[in-house]
Amino acid sequence: MGDSASARPSFTADPQDVYREFRHPLLVLALTTGTAGFVDAFAFLHYGAFVANQSGNAVLLGIGLAGRHAAWPESAASLVAFAVGTGVVSQVRTAPGRWSQSSRGLACTVLAMALWTALNVLLDYGRQGGPARVGLAAAGGLAMGALATLFARTAGITTAVTYQSGTVAKLGERIGRWLVGPDTGRSRARQGTFLGLLALTCYAAGGGLGTVAQQQPLWVPAWGTLALASLSLLLRTGR
Numbered sequence: 001m002g003d004s005a006s007a008r009p010s011f012t013a014d015p016q017d018v019y020r021e022f023r024h025p026l027l028v029l030a031l032t033t034g035t036a037g038f039v040d041a042f043a044f045l046h047y048g049a050f051v052a053n054q055s056g057n058a059v060l061l062g063i064g065l066a067g068r069h070a071a072w073p074e075s076a077a078s079l080v081a082f083a084v085g086t087g088v089v090s091q092v093r094t095a096p097g098r099w100s101q102s103s104r105g106l107a108c109t110v111l112a113m114a115l116w117t118a119l120n121v122l123l124d125y126g127r128q129g130g131p132a133r134v135g136l137a138a139a140g141g142l143a144m145g146a147l148a149t150l151f152a153r154t155a156g157i158t159t160a161v162t163y164q165s166g167t168v169a170k171l172g173e174r175i176g177r178w179l180v181g182p183d184t185g186r187s188r189a190r191q192g193t194f195l196g197l198l199a200l201t202c203y204a205a206g207g208g209l210g211t212v213a214q215q216q217p218l219w220v221p222a223w224g225t226l227a228l229a230s231l232s233l234l235l236r237t238g239r
Contacts, residue, residue, distance in 0.1 A: 016152040018159070021102035022234045029154055029195070030202045032161045035227045036144060037206025040162075042213065042220040043140050047126050047133045049074035051140030052147075052162035054082050077134045078141030085112060085145025093149060105150050106231055112143035113225040125217040140221070147228070157192045164203055171196035 018025040036052040043051040048071025050056045057075040064072020089108045093101040116139040120126075126133035148162045160167055174196065177189035213220050 016101070017156065018151040018154050021100065021151060021236060022231070023236055024234055025154060026198065028151075028231060028234055029159060029161075030198060031227060031231065032147065032150065033164075033199045034202040034206035034209075035224050036147065036162045037203035038210040038213070038227075039140060039144070039206075039221060039224045041207040041210030042217070043078070043137065045211065045214055046217055047071065047074045047078075047137045047140070049078045049137045051078050051082070051137065052144040054079050054141075054163070055165050071133070073134050074137035077138040081138040081141035082145035082148070085142040086148055087145075089146040089149045100235070102150065103232075103235060105146070106228070106235070109143065109146040109150060110225060110229050110232075112139075112146045113221060113228055116140050116143050117219075117221040117225050120221050121218050143221075154195050155191065157188075157195055159195055159199055161199075164200060167196050167199050171200070 018028050022028045040050050040052040043049060044056075048069075049060060057079045060069050060075040061072050061079065063069040064075065069075075089105055092108055093105045095104075097104065099107075116136070119136055119139050123132040123136055126136045144162050148160075150161060152158060158166075158170075171193060174189040174192040178186050178193055181189060210220065213223070
C-alpha cells in the first residue's frame with residue numbers, strides 16, 4: 001500500500017481508484033475484501049488451498065513439495081489460475097470499448113465467480129478429492145485474480161482486495177507516521193490507517209462468515225457471486 005501526493009483522488013488520472021469508479025467507495029472496499037475473506041476460508045477448509053491469499057499458497061506449495069502437505073497441487077493450481085485471471089482481466093479492462101474499465105472488470109469477475117459456483121455444484125465441492133479439488137481451486141483462483149484487478153487505490157491510497165500482507169506492513173508504517181511523524185503527513189497517515197484497518201477487519205470477518213457457512217458448502221461461491229454482482233448497483237455512470 002502506498003500514498004499518492006494528493007489528499008484527494010484524481011478522477012481523470014487514476015482509473016483504478018475506487019472513488020473514481022464507484023459510488024460509496026468505502027462500502028465497495030468493505031464488500032470486496034469481505035467477500036475475498038469469505039471464499040478464502042471456504043476454499044482452504046474444503047480444497048486445502050487458498051483462492052485469494054496467494055502468499056499462503058506459495059508457502060503451502062513449498063510445504064507440499066517437502067512432503068508435508070498433500071494438497072499442494074490445489075495450491076499450485078490456484079496460484080497459476082490467479083495469475084491468469086489477473087493478466088487476462090487486466091487486458092480486458094484496458095481494451096478499447098464502450099464500457100468503463102470497472103464495468104468490464106466487474107463483469108469478468110462475476111462471470112468467473114459464476115463459473116466457479118457451477119463447478120462447485122457439479123463436482124460436489126471437491127468432496128471426493130483428486131482432480132476435482134484441483135479444478136475447483138483453479139476456478140476460485142481465477143475468480144479472485146479477476147477481482148484483484150477491480151481497483152488498486154482508495155482516495156489515492158493503494159488498497160488491496162485479496163492481498164493483505166502489504167496492508168499489514170503499511171499499516172505499521174502509517175500508525176508510526178500518524179503518531180510521531182511530521183504534522184503535514186499525519187492526516188494522510190490517519191486516513192491510510194483507517195483504510196487498512198477497514199480492509200483487514202472485513203477480510204477477517206469474511207473469513208469467519210465463510211467458516212460458519214461450511215454447513216452449505218455447495219452454495220458458498222454463489223453467495224460470493226451475488227455479493228460481487230451487487231457492486232453493479234454502485235458503479236458510477238455517465239462519466
